[in-house]
Amino acid sequence: MIIIMDPKTEIQNINKVQECIESNGLGVYSSRGESYLIIGVIGDSGKLDSNKLLRFDGVQKVLKVEEPFKKANRLFKPDDTIVDIEGKKIGGGNLGIIAGPCSVESEEQIIKIAKDIKAAGGNFLRGGAFKPRTSPYSFQGLELEGLELLKKAKKETGLPIVTEIMSTDYIDQFVDNVDVIQVGARNMQNFDLLKQLGKTNKPILLKRGLSATIEEWIMSAEYILAGGNENVILCERGIRTFETYTRNTLDLSAIPMVKRLSHLPVIVDPSHAGGYWYLVEPLAKAAIMAGADGLMIEVHNDPKNALSDGQQSIKPENFRALMDKIRVCAEIEGKIIK
Amino acid sequence: MIIIMDPKTEIQNINKVQECIESNGLGVYSSRGESYLIIGVIGDSGKLDSNKLLRFDGVQKVLKVEEPFKKANRLFKPDDTIVDIEGKKIGGGNLGIIAGPCSVESEEQIIKIAKDIKAAGGNFLRGGAFKPRTSPYSFQGLELEGLELLKKAKKETGLPIVTEIMSTDYIDQFVDNVDVIQVGARNMQNFDLLKQLGKTNKPILLKRGLSATIEEWIMSAEYILAGGNENVILCERGIRTFETYTRNTLDLSAIPMVKRLSHLPVIVDPSHAGGYWYLVEPLAKAAIMAGADGLMIEVHNDPKNALSDGQQSIKPENFRALMDKIRVCAEIEGKIIK
Amino acid sequence: MIIIMDPKTEIQNINKVQECIESNGLGVYSSRGESYLIIGVIGDSGKLDSNKLLRFDGVQKVLKVEEPFKKANRLFKPDDTIVDIEGKKIGGGNLGIIAGPCSVESEEQIIKIAKDIKAAGGNFLRGGAFKPRTSPYSFQGLELEGLELLKKAKKETGLPIVTEIMSTDYIDQFVDNVDVIQVGARNMQNFDLLKQLGKTNKPILLKRGLSATIEEWIMSAEYILAGGNENVILCERGIRTFETYTRNTLDLSAIPMVKRLSHLPVIVDPSHAGGYWYLVEPLAKAAIMAGADGLMIEVHNDPKNALSDGQQSIKPENFRALMDKIRVCAEIEGKIIK
Amino acid sequence: MIIIMDPKTEIQNINKVQECIESNGLGVYSSRGESYLIIGVIGDSGKLDSNKLLRFDGVQKVLKVEEPFKKANRLFKPDDTIVDIEGKKIGGGNLGIIAGPCSVESEEQIIKIAKDIKAAGGNFLRGGAFKPRTSPYSFQGLELEGLELLKKAKKETGLPIVTEIMSTDYIDQFVDNVDVIQVGARNMQNFDLLKQLGKTNKPILLKRGLSATIEEWIMSAEYILAGGNENVILCERGIRTFETYTRNTLDLSAIPMVKRLSHLPVIVDPSHAGGYWYLVEPLAKAAIMAGADGLMIEVHNDPKNALSDGQQSIKPENFRALMDKIRVCAEIEGKIIK
Known part of the structure; x- marks a missing residue:
C-alpha cells in the first residue's frame, strides 16, 4: 500500500x-x-x-499494490490446486464435466438423466434440490427429498453429486450426502455461509455473483480457505450487464485472468450465462479453449416440461454430441476427462 | 402474459x-x-x-404484461404503507432519519453518537454489530456484544435501533433486541433469510442488492410480505456500474419509480452510495426532493479511527448542520420527522 | 505516476x-x-x-496519481467557470434552465413552446434540428430548416438557442445561428468534432456518453478547452446500467464529484435520464439540490403527437408548475435564474 | 408491435x-x-x-415483437453474407485474420510487421493512421502519412489494408486507399459518418460501441446497409462493465446471438477486449470456437516502444505460434483462412 x-x-x-x-x-x-x-x-x-x-x-x-487475497493467491502457491472428488479430479489438467437438470423433479427423471450423462462421458451429476427463485411463488425445489433422489442416482451411476446449499441449517445433511457443495451466485457474499463451509472439508463450488468483481469473487473463496477448507472450485456463470438479448454476459476473459491470479480451478456454466439452449455449445467449446477446468451444463430429458430453466437446458442427445466436441477441445488443450 | x-x-x-x-x-x-x-x-x-x-x-x-409482485404492488393496495416503530413512523409523509456509526465499537462511542443524533433531530439509531466484510481478515463486528451496546444506547436516548442481520442463527436475538432488522445488499437474495424474516412481525429494512433490478428488489420484499410480515422498508444504497470515482452509483430515479409500482416506503443511504463524506449532504438533500421516505446516514465522532468506512462517515457537527437542511427540504415536500 | x-x-x-x-x-x-x-x-x-x-x-x-485533465482541472483554476450567453449565465451560482421540444417540428410549434417557456421562467430554448436516432427509418429532424425555425423562435422570445450538432459539415451554420452548440451523448468521443469545436468560440454543451466515466467525460471537455474554447458546459443525462424500468440511470453523485474535480458548470437532463414524463419533476428538484448549475427539460405542447420522445416530455402547464418548485430549490441553494 | x-x-x-x-x-x-x-x-x-x-x-x-432491423435481419436473407476483399473472404466459412500494430509508426515498422503477419498466415493488415485517444495530449496518429505507409506495406505483401476512419472529411482518401474502412467503437453511433459510408461501396468493419446493445449495434449496421452498401463486417471488441482487472469484458455470447439474428459476418478483437497481451491467445481461440468469422489482433515488433497500446500487443513470434493454434481451431470448425 x-x-x-x-x-x-x-x-x-x-x-x-x-x-x-x-x-x-x-x-x-x-x-x-x-x-x-x-x-x-x-x-x-x-x-x-x-x-x-x-x-x-x-x-x-x-x-493498493498487493492483491488482498493470500491463501488463494498464486504468488504464494504457484502450483494448480487439484480438487479430488472420489478419484475424479478438477484442476491441473483435469476437466470436470458436471451435468444434469436445473431441478431434481422425480426419481425417474434424475436417474434417467444421470444414466444419459454417464453414457455421454460426463463425470459429475448436478441437480437442484433447494432452488433460489426470484419469486416466492415459483417452485422452490424438492428440498431434502431431492437430496435423497440425487443419492439414488449416484448409487445407480457412480457419478458424484453437485448441488446447491441455501441455508446454514442444512450443512450437516449436505456434508453427509453431497460430494460437492455449490454456493450459488446470490449467496457468493453470504459470509456466514462461507465461514461455516470453511469449517467443513467438503469440496465447494463457488459461483461468481452477478455483479462480483474478480477480486471479490476470489475474496469469497478466501473466506472458505481461511477457515481451513482448501477444496474450492470457482465457477464463472455470467455477469450482469446492460445487454438483454442474453440472460447474462459470460465473462470468459475472467478465466485466464483468475488462473493467473490464483491456483484454484475455474469452471464455466454456459447454460446460465447465455440463458438459451442454442448458446450452450458455442460457449462450452469457447470456455475450454479459454482455459476452463470444466463445465457445468443443464441437461433435461423433457425441457418443455422442466420445472425450471427449461429454455436453457439441452437434451441428452445434444449433450452426447456436445461431449464429442468437448473431447476434441480437451485434447487440443492437453487436458483429460476421467 | x-x-x-x-x-x-x-x-x-x-x-x-x-x-x-x-x-x-x-x-x-x-x-x-x-x-x-x-x-x-x-x-x-x-x-x-x-x-x-x-x-x-x-x-x-x-x-410479460403484469408485474410479478402482488402484495407489494400498489395496484392492489393504493395507499402508502406506513411502518410504525414505537410510535415513530416511516412512509406516508413521515421521514425516518436513521443515523449512527458503521460499526458499534464501544459503549462510550455508541452512547455518545446516539446522544448527538438525538440532539440533532435524527429519530433512529443505526450501528453494525455483525459486519459483512469483503475480506475475512477485516474487523467483523462486536457481534452479540454489539447488540447489547445498542440496547444501552437506546435506553439512554429512546432512539429505536436499526442493525443488520447476517445469519438465520440469530433471528431470535434480533427479534428480542432490535427494532428494525436490516437485510444488507449482499443478502438481498438470501431467500432462506427472507423467508424466516417473513415469519416474524419485526419491521425489516431491505437494502437493494448491488446489481438488483427494481423488479428483483421488490420481489425480495415480496418474499417477506408473502410470509405474513407487512412491515418492509426498502433502502436504495447505490448500484454497481462502471464508474469508479464514486463507490457506487446512487439510483435516485428508482425512488419515484418504486413509489409508483409499490406502496412500500423507500429510504436512501447516501453514505454507502457515494462512498465519501463530502457527497453525503448533496445526495441526502437530493434524495428527499426525489421523494424518499427517509435517510440512513453514517455518523462517527472520530472517522479517522473508525473501525470501518470512516471515509464515508460525517461528524456529529456536520450531521447537525445537515439536519437543518433536511428539515427545510422536508417542509417543502410536506413531510414530517418525528 | x-x-x-x-x-x-x-x-x-x-x-x-x-x-x-x-x-x-x-x-x-x-x-x-x-x-x-x-x-x-x-x-x-x-x-x-x-x-x-x-x-x-x-x-x-x-x-496514476494525478488526474489526466489540466485545463478542466479545478486544481489549476479554483474558481467556477461562468459561461455567459448573451447576458444569461450558467455556473458560479447561476442556473441555466434550458427547455423545449425534443425535435423542432414546425414554426407554429416551436414559437408556441418558446413563448410558454419564457412565460414560465426558463431562460434558454432547446429543440433538435438534427436528430441522432438509433434507427435509420426514424424521423431524422428538419435539419437546416429546423435551425431557421429556432431563429424565428429566438426572435420572438429573446431566448438563446441550444441545439445539437451531428456533423462537422455544419459547423459554420451552427456558429452563425446557434447560441449554445450541443454535443450529444453518442458523439462525446467523436474527437474530430470536439477538436473542430475547440477552434470556435461558441459555448458548447457536452453531454456525458452513455458509458463514459467521469474521467473520460472531463477529458472530452479537455479536447475543446485544449483547442482554445473555454466555454464548456457539462450535462449529465443518465448512464447505461442493467436497470430497465428507467431509460437510463441518472448519476446525481457525478454532480458534486465533477464540481470537486473541475471548475466547469454541470447541468442535468432529467428527461432523457428517466425516460418518463412523471420522473422529470422529482429528478429535476433532486438535481438542483445535488448542486447542478441548471437543467435541460423536454417540453412539448402535444406530447402524444410529438415526432420523438413524447413519453418523456412534459406539457407547458407542468413546466410552469415545475418552475415554481425549481425557484424554491434555487433559493435554498442560494442560486439565481436570470 | x-x-x-x-x-x-x-x-x-x-x-x-x-x-x-x-x-x-x-x-x-x-x-x-x-x-x-x-x-x-x-x-x-x-x-x-x-x-x-x-x-x-x-x-x-x-x-415490441419484431426486431427493428430489416436489411441486416437473417429472417429476410437467410444465407451468410460473405464479404470479398480482393479475393480474400470473410463470412460463410471464411476466416479473416486481421493483424498489425495499433498505430502505424514508420515505414520500416509497418513493412516489417506486415511481412511477419503474411509469413505467419494472417490475411489482412491493420494499422491505425488516425487514432481516437481519450486524451488530447496523446499521440494522435500519423494521419494521411500513415495511409501512405500502409499502402507501401500492402505493395510489399499483398495484404489488404484495414484502418480506422474518424472524420467524414477523409472519406474520399479512405475510399481510394483503404480496403476495409473501420468504424471505431466510439463512433458506432456517429450516424452522420455511417450514412456517408453507406453511400460508398467499400467494405466497412463496424466495431461494437462500449455500451452498445446487440440491437443498437445491428441498427448501426442497418444505417450503412440502408444507404446501399451491403459489405458490413461486425466486430465485437469487449463491452464496458464493472470489472476492472480486464480492460473490457469480451462478450462472446454475442457471437452466436448475432449470427442467429443477422447474416452479417462477425469477427472478434481479443486485444482490445482483454487489454493484456497474455489474454490474446485464450480469447482468440475461444472466439473461433464460439463461431467468429475472424479475428483482429494487435501485433507489434517492439511492444515496449509502441506509441499506443503496447501492453495488449503480441510479438510476431507469438503471433506465429498463435496462428498454428488458430488453424487447428479453424479446422475443427470447418472453416478456412485464405
Whole structure:
C-alpha cells in the first residue's frame, strides 16, 4: 500500500499517518521531494483499512499494490490446486464435466438423466434440490427429498453429486450426502455461509455473483480457505450487464485472468450465462479453449416440461454430441476427462 | 402474459401451448390473422414460467404484461404503507432519519453518537454489530456484544435501533433486541433469510442488492410480505456500474419509480452510495426532493479511527448542520420527522 | 505516476524504465527497500503512456496519481467557470434552465413552446434540428430548416438557442445561428468534432456518453478547452446500467464529484435520464439540490403527437408548475435564474 | 408491435390509438376480454414510435415483437453474407485474420510487421493512421502519412489494408486507399459518418460501441446497409462493465446471438477486449470456437516502444505460434483462412 500525501502538508500530519501504520505492526518508508511525498507500507498491508487512511489530513490518495487475497493467491502457491472428488479430479489438467437438470423433479427423471450423462462421458451429476427463485411463488425445489433422489442416482451411476446449499441449517445433511457443495451466485457474499463451509472439508463450488468483481469473487473463496477448507472450485456463470438479448454476459476473459491470479480451478456454466439452449455449445467449446477446468451444463430429458430453466437446458442427445466436441477441445488443450 | 407464435405453425403446437396454460388453472384467449398469432393468458400468469413456454414448438416470444409482485404492488393496495416503530413512523409523509456509526465499537462511542443524533433531530439509531466484510481478515463486528451496546444506547436516548442481520442463527436475538432488522445488499437474495424474516412481525429494512433490478428488489420484499410480515422498508444504497470515482452509483430515479409500482416506503443511504463524506449532504438533500421516505446516514465522532468506512462517515457537527437542511427540504415536500 | 517494480529485478531493467521516463523530459525519483522498489515520476506524467510502461521487464504495476485533465482541472483554476450567453449565465451560482421540444417540428410549434417557456421562467430554448436516432427509418429532424425555425423562435422570445450538432459539415451554420452548440451523448468521443469545436468560440454543451466515466467525460471537455474554447458546459443525462424500468440511470453523485474535480458548470437532463414524463419533476428538484448549475427539460405542447420522445416530455402547464418548485430549490441553494 | 390497454378505458381512447396506427399506413387488430384489451399492429411496425404510443390515454404498455432491423435481419436473407476483399473472404466459412500494430509508426515498422503477419498466415493488415485517444495530449496518429505507409506495406505483401476512419472529411482518401474502412467503437453511433459510408461501396468493419446493445449495434449496421452498401463486417471488441482487472469484458455470447439474428459476418478483437497481451491467445481461440468469422489482433515488433497500446500487443513470434493454434481451431470448425 502506498499513501500519496500533499507535499506541503505539515510534519505532524505525516507523523500521524506513520503512527497509524506502525500501530498495526507494519513498517514504513517514506520518500519526499519538492512535488511529491510518498509513504509506503512494509509488510502485510491487508491489515490496514485504506478507507481509514483517506480520512487523515494531508492524505490525497491511497493506492493498493498487493492483491488482498493470500491463501488463494498464486504468488504464494504457484502450483494448480487439484480438487479430488472420489478419484475424479478438477484442476491441473483435469476437466470436470458436471451435468444434469436445473431441478431434481422425480426419481425417474434424475436417474434417467444421470444414466444419459454417464453414457455421454460426463463425470459429475448436478441437480437442484433447494432452488433460489426470484419469486416466492415459483417452485422452490424438492428440498431434502431431492437430496435423497440425487443419492439414488449416484448409487445407480457412480457419478458424484453437485448441488446447491441455501441455508446454514442444512450443512450437516449436505456434508453427509453431497460430494460437492455449490454456493450459488446470490449467496457468493453470504459470509456466514462461507465461514461455516470453511469449517467443513467438503469440496465447494463457488459461483461468481452477478455483479462480483474478480477480486471479490476470489475474496469469497478466501473466506472458505481461511477457515481451513482448501477444496474450492470457482465457477464463472455470467455477469450482469446492460445487454438483454442474453440472460447474462459470460465473462470468459475472467478465466485466464483468475488462473493467473490464483491456483484454484475455474469452471464455466454456459447454460446460465447465455440463458438459451442454442448458446450452450458455442460457449462450452469457447470456455475450454479459454482455459476452463470444466463445465457445468443443464441437461433435461423433457425441457418443455422442466420445472425450471427449461429454455436453457439441452437434451441428452445434444449433450452426447456436445461431449464429442468437448473431447476434441480437451485434447487440443492437453487436458483429460476421467 | 402474451405468447407470440409463428402464424404458420401447425394447429397441434397451438393446442399444446393452450393446454399447458389451462393445466395451470388459467384461461386462454387467442387472436389470429395472416401475419400474427397471439395467445393471451387470462388470470394470474405469475403461476406460469415464461421460460418454459419458450421451449414449445412454434413459440417465438413470451411477453410479460403484469408485474410479478402482488402484495407489494400498489395496484392492489393504493395507499402508502406506513411502518410504525414505537410510535415513530416511516412512509406516508413521515421521514425516518436513521443515523449512527458503521460499526458499534464501544459503549462510550455508541452512547455518545446516539446522544448527538438525538440532539440533532435524527429519530433512529443505526450501528453494525455483525459486519459483512469483503475480506475475512477485516474487523467483523462486536457481534452479540454489539447488540447489547445498542440496547444501552437506546435506553439512554429512546432512539429505536436499526442493525443488520447476517445469519438465520440469530433471528431470535434480533427479534428480542432490535427494532428494525436490516437485510444488507449482499443478502438481498438470501431467500432462506427472507423467508424466516417473513415469519416474524419485526419491521425489516431491505437494502437493494448491488446489481438488483427494481423488479428483483421488490420481489425480495415480496418474499417477506408473502410470509405474513407487512412491515418492509426498502433502502436504495447505490448500484454497481462502471464508474469508479464514486463507490457506487446512487439510483435516485428508482425512488419515484418504486413509489409508483409499490406502496412500500423507500429510504436512501447516501453514505454507502457515494462512498465519501463530502457527497453525503448533496445526495441526502437530493434524495428527499426525489421523494424518499427517509435517510440512513453514517455518523462517527472520530472517522479517522473508525473501525470501518470512516471515509464515508460525517461528524456529529456536520450531521447537525445537515439536519437543518433536511428539515427545510422536508417542509417543502410536506413531510414530517418525528 | 508511480511505477512499482519487482524488488528483485536486475538493475538494467530499472535503468531502462528510468531512461524511458527521462526521454520524455520528466524527472525520476526512486525508493528501494527489501520488499519494495518504487519509481516515481516528477513533472507532468500526462506525457507518459502508462500502458507502455507495463511492458518493461520487472514492472509490476503502474499507478496514476494525478488526474489526466489540466485545463478542466479545478486544481489549476479554483474558481467556477461562468459561461455567459448573451447576458444569461450558467455556473458560479447561476442556473441555466434550458427547455423545449425534443425535435423542432414546425414554426407554429416551436414559437408556441418558446413563448410558454419564457412565460414560465426558463431562460434558454432547446429543440433538435438534427436528430441522432438509433434507427435509420426514424424521423431524422428538419435539419437546416429546423435551425431557421429556432431563429424565428429566438426572435420572438429573446431566448438563446441550444441545439445539437451531428456533423462537422455544419459547423459554420451552427456558429452563425446557434447560441449554445450541443454535443450529444453518442458523439462525446467523436474527437474530430470536439477538436473542430475547440477552434470556435461558441459555448458548447457536452453531454456525458452513455458509458463514459467521469474521467473520460472531463477529458472530452479537455479536447475543446485544449483547442482554445473555454466555454464548456457539462450535462449529465443518465448512464447505461442493467436497470430497465428507467431509460437510463441518472448519476446525481457525478454532480458534486465533477464540481470537486473541475471548475466547469454541470447541468442535468432529467428527461432523457428517466425516460418518463412523471420522473422529470422529482429528478429535476433532486438535481438542483445535488448542486447542478441548471437543467435541460423536454417540453412539448402535444406530447402524444410529438415526432420523438413524447413519453418523456412534459406539457407547458407542468413546466410552469415545475418552475415554481425549481425557484424554491434555487433559493435554498442560494442560486439565481436570470 | 402490441399495445396493451386498460380494459376499462373508454372506447374513444381505443379509437385514437387505432387511428394513430392507421394513419401510418398500418393495419390493426384488436382483441378484448373482461381482463384484457390488446391492439396489435399489422405491417411494418418499425414505422411507429413506441414511445409516442405510450402517451395515449389508456395505454399501459407497448411491446415490441419484431426486431427493428430489416436489411441486416437473417429472417429476410437467410444465407451468410460473405464479404470479398480482393479475393480474400470473410463470412460463410471464411476466416479473416486481421493483424498489425495499433498505430502505424514508420515505414520500416509497418513493412516489417506486415511481412511477419503474411509469413505467419494472417490475411489482412491493420494499422491505425488516425487514432481516437481519450486524451488530447496523446499521440494522435500519423494521419494521411500513415495511409501512405500502409499502402507501401500492402505493395510489399499483398495484404489488404484495414484502418480506422474518424472524420467524414477523409472519406474520399479512405475510399481510394483503404480496403476495409473501420468504424471505431466510439463512433458506432456517429450516424452522420455511417450514412456517408453507406453511400460508398467499400467494405466497412463496424466495431461494437462500449455500451452498445446487440440491437443498437445491428441498427448501426442497418444505417450503412440502408444507404446501399451491403459489405458490413461486425466486430465485437469487449463491452464496458464493472470489472476492472480486464480492460473490457469480451462478450462472446454475442457471437452466436448475432449470427442467429443477422447474416452479417462477425469477427472478434481479443486485444482490445482483454487489454493484456497474455489474454490474446485464450480469447482468440475461444472466439473461433464460439463461431467468429475472424479475428483482429494487435501485433507489434517492439511492444515496449509502441506509441499506443503496447501492453495488449503480441510479438510476431507469438503471433506465429498463435496462428498454428488458430488453424487447428479453424479446422475443427470447418472453416478456412485464405
